[in-house]
Amino acid sequence: MTAADVNLYLVGFMGTGKTTIGRAVAQRIGFTLIDSDQEIERQQGRPITEIFTQDGEPAFRALERAFIENGHPAERAVVSCGGGLIVPAGMLELLQSRGVVICLHASIETILARTARHRHRPLLNVEDPDARVRALYAQREPIYRRAGTMLLTDSRSLSEITGHVIRTWRREAAEFVRRHS
Ligand SMILES: Nc1ncnc2c1ncn2[C@@H]1O[C@H](COP(=O)(O)OP(=O)(O)OP(=O)(O)O)[C@@H](O)[C@H]1O
Ligand SMILES: O=C(O)C1=C[C@@H](O)[C@@H](O)[C@H](O)C1
Numbered sequence: 001m002t003a004a005d006v007n008l009y010l011v012g013f014m015g016t017g018k019t020t021i022g023r024a025v026a027q028r029i030g031f032t033l034i035d036s037d038q039e040i041e042r043q044q045g046r047p048i049t050e051i052f053t054q055d056g057e058p059a060f061r062a063l064e065r066a067f068i069e070n071g072h073p074a075e076r077a078v079v080s081c082g083g084g085l086i087v088p089a090g091m092l093e094l095l096q097s098r099g100v101v102i103c104l105h106a107s108i109e110t111i112l113a114r115t116a117r118h119r120h121r122p123l124l125n126v127e128d129p130d131a132r133v134r135a136l137y138a139q140r141e142p143i144y145r146r147a148g149t150m151l152l153t154d155s156r157s158l159s160e161i162t163g164h165v166i167r168t169w170r171r172e173a174a175e176f177v178r179r180h181s
């Protein structure tokens with residue numbers, strides 16, 4: 001594999017911009033964009049909220065693992081990962097064995113603002129979504145912090161973040177190929 005073909009995995013908390021940035025990055029570098037949430041919904045023929053209510057969160061996490069293990073291309077893909085995909089043990093290491101992992105970060109205030117208007121995130125369909133976001137953010141921060149290069153997205157334009165992600169991916173893809181050759 002050459003560095004120009006190495007997959008890019010975008011991880012991070014809900015609302016950090018993985019889907020939005022993933023789309024822009026894939027377009028710029030000519031890769032296929034795959035959003036794990038959208039792909040799982042397509043395979044299952046039902047929205048994530050329904051998977052959570054009908055089968056429970058552990059069933060959804062198993063679908064995420066199957067998607068990473070054998071449900072996406074091994075090369076030339078930008079994979080926008082669901083916000084909790086790297087939380088279960090072993091998932092981060094699995095991603096790191098397949099390509100470059102970049103974590104998008106945002107402050108809690110920014111996340112609250114970006115997630116406030118949406119109802120498609122089952123974990124936030126509760127009486128007090130702000131409290132839920134704060135609790136999950138605190139619980140997961142240590143996991144995101146060790147998930148590869150972390151890029152801050154607060155008050156940065158989409159094009160600035162996209163450029164930064166692409167430069168980081170280029171540098172780390174070269175290292176990835178060196179390590180795996
Ligand atoms: N840098 C940014 N500046 C302003 N708005 C942004 C930025 N990044 C993302 N947004 C907005 O925040 C919202 C959430 O973004 P997006 O859906 O890409 O996040 P996500 O990380 O994919 O979330 P999830 O984990 O729930 O899938 C969208 O409305 C998007 O337009
Ligand atoms: O942070 C999470 O656990 C989630 C984030 C979304 O991308 C979806 O994968 C789902 O709503 C769960």
Ligand SMILES: [Mg+2]
Nearest residue numbers: 018019037080
């Ligand atoms: Mg998304």
